[in-house]
Amino acid sequence: MEKQEYxxxxxxxxxxxxxxxxxxELLQISAKTTYGIVKSxxxxxxxxxxxxxFPKPFILEFLEVDQGSKK
Incomplete structure (x- = not known):
């Protein structure tokens, strides 16, 4: 299964x-961290x-970009 599909x-x-x-809840981070991500x-x-x-496509894009920066 592809990452995007998963x-x-x-x-x-x-x-x-x-x-x-x-x-x-989804990202398992604090509200303060969430607001920091939004502000940045x-x-x-x-x-x-x-x-x-946060529409799901925005979340998927964030996860894809975030994963890409960890490579």
Whole structure:
């Protein structure tokens, strides 16, 4: 199974658009770290009112880019 396909299946149990709490749970990081990633521009997001939302394609792109930088 390709990495992209594996990651997409990994996200199946989550809604199409995640909030900060769901993203922190998924990535197993703190909310503070999540906000740091958002502020640095490492992950794309949508801002709805005062809250951030993360569509699955943005998360997959972040995971792909993040993995690529560790090689």
């Amino acid at each position: 990651r997409a299946r990994f996200l199946e149990s989550y809604p199409d658009v995640l909030n900060v709490k769901q993203l922190t 521009g490492k992950i794309q997001c949508l801002k709805v009112g005062r809250e951030y939302r």
